Amino acid sequence: MNNDLSSIRDGWLDASTDDAEARAITRLRISVRGEQIARNKTNRAGIESEAINTSLLPLAEFLANNWWPLLYEPIRPSLDDGFRIRHRLDSGMRGYAFPPIALWSAGEQAIAADWAAFSNPFSTVSFLAPQPNEPVQLKRAGVEDDLADLIETVLERTSGASKNLADAWERVTMSISEADERAYCIAAGRLGLDPYDPDAPDLGQWAAGIPDELFGDVSEIVEVRELEEAAEWVREYETRLRLFPETELSYFGEPVPDLLDGSAGSIGHHSAIRLRAYAVLPTEDPRSAVDHLLGGVIAEGSQLAAEGPSGITALVQKNGTSARIGTVARSARQRRFRACAAAYMAWTSRNDEDRAATEATTRRQQASRAFAAEMLAPQQALLARATRFGFDGDDLEDLASEYICPFETVMWQAVRAGIPLRGIEIPQGHRPEVITAQHVA
Known part of the structure; x- marks a missing residue:
């Protein structure tokens, strides 16, 4: 046992x-x-x-x-x-x-x-x-x-x-x-399908031409009814991504290994801290740190697409110590966040793997988003900027504008750092209701 x-x-x-x-x-x-x-x-x-x-x-x-x-x-x-x-x-x-x-x-x-x-x-x-x-x-x-x-x-x-x-x-x-x-069977199970059902969709046709790991990432977030169309999009944009310049990953060092002894968020958070220390990047100036790391990936007009299948935020092609990263983004703030998350996916993948960054709740995807949040709005940088009264909404927006990252990223990083927030309603965390408690007298 x-x-x-x-x-x-x-x-x-x-x-x-x-x-x-x-x-x-x-x-x-x-x-x-x-x-x-x-x-x-x-x-x-x-x-x-x-x-x-x-x-x-x-x-x-x-x-x-x-x-x-x-x-x-x-x-x-x-x-x-x-x-x-x-x-x-x-x-x-x-x-x-x-x-x-x-x-x-x-x-x-x-x-x-x-x-x-x-x-x-x-x-x-x-x-x-x-x-x-x-x-x-x-x-x-x-x-x-x-x-x-x-x-x-x-x-x-x-x-x-x-x-x-x-x-x-x-x-x-x-x-x-x-x-x-x-x-x-794993591919079918990932979609909630019975692999032994003769009437199940033809996954081989949907996955044709898509690397197994990439199809797996897509299958974790896309609904079955939308998967055929999503697979067509992935095939097309995977081809486009091959024309993108490569981003060097060798100076990232080694990520924090996920031994499943902590939350996925803590793995991503501490991986960002480790990377900054290894690459000697400034905590107090995250904007320049991310510019230095990702350069052309986050430049204006560098995204792979403005929109794509629901939940897919970037595609990644790893090649040895470098990777091509293409974001699905509509704004500079979104592009930088999704590029950082995708960089984590590339960093933690095996050589020559193609992956997708998504909004899935699986551990690696959660860790990638926590990594992005800490790279863009480091908790220590926020603590250094906070007064004893904390931040209000205008403060958070000023920081989000300075760091070029989503307002919500700064807000949640401030919450995690224990900084008081004034006049801001913090959304309740969404807990999946697979099991619902009932009163026991």
């Missing part, structure tokens, strides 16, 4: 029955980063416990049948009930008590998990684990290992009596063992 996610059985409760679902009933505890997700109390007697009695067969069938979308589809702006059904583990439990927990992709190496306290008047128990402030990000490999172990444990316990489970898991394991098949 990995330390991020673990499902622990306290024995099997019925060994005599021939019914596979009954044979898979166990006393189950679920831990995510030490939080006991299955902690509950009985609605009648009010007795609390860290474990629940439930059958693992419905859970194993749900996991095996939804493996690729469950683990590879990220949240998109248009979060709907279909996404919730695919990602809430309790949605496949066929009436068995199970805590409201959801899993989804947070990027290439991470899985996001969310849960909440939940009271169901039609259930015998209420779940008590409080919802985290933000969805928790876990190491993908460990989560996949734990879920695979659970499925195989159920198969062994039931002697393969569930043909649904046996067939579904055989398909998954065969796909995992074949590199090309696995890549296709």
Whole structure:
């Protein structure tokens, strides 16, 4: 078991029955980063416990049948009930008590998990684990290992009596063992599609001529219904980007490695600080620092396009220690922010990878935006300029104009630096509502 996610059985409760679902009933505890997700109390007697009695067969069938979308589809702006059904583990439990927990992709190496306290008047128990402030990000490999172990444990316990489970898991394991098949299944799962559905869209046609990593970045943000058109745009503008000059990355140094032990924002933020120190760039003059780093990428008229598919902000082609960067931007402020985010994508990519900077919520994309914010409006520079009364709206606009960056970038950097803001309404952070807490008395 990995330390991020673990499902622990306290024995099997019925060994005599021939019914596979009954044979898979166990006393189950679920831990995510030490939080006991299955902690509950009985609605009648009010007795609390860290474990629940439930059958693992419905859970194993749900996991095996939804493996690729469950683990590879990220949240998109248009979060709907279909996404919730695919990602809430309790949605496949066929009436068995199970805590409201959801899993989804947070990027290439991470899985996001969310849960909440939940009271169901039609259930015998209420779940008590409080919802985290933000969805928790876990190491993908460990989560996949734990879920695979659970499925195989159920198969062994039931002697393969569930043909649904046996067939579904055989398909998954065969796909995992074949590199090309696995890549296709991941691409389908990233879009919330079943890779084994013969009526699913032809991803091979959509992705033709687009490098795998770039198609993956696009698929994380673009809706399925818009993907064919977006792919055509990418092919056209990828060709145009090959005519752009290259930006040297060798003097960036090494980014902060993402070990998944902190927020994505902190990785991007500290990577910007590390770059400034390595390249000896002035913190107090971020405008000239960014000019020095990106030069022609941020010059007037240098953008790749004024508009593109929703959510795509730049394209990147890395070639050794240099990269071509083309932004999708309408203004100088937007161009500089998106160029910085794209530079982070190039910096953290392998040689000869083509990538896209997007508005996706996956870890690398979040880190790229935090990197851009710190490069354009360093927190230390803002602290040096702030009075004891902080900033008002005019102050923020003056700074945004001086630094040539979005007003919102300066505002959020000031908030993160702990600078008081006067007469400014700070927008509430948007939390994805995959799981909604219900009152537990």
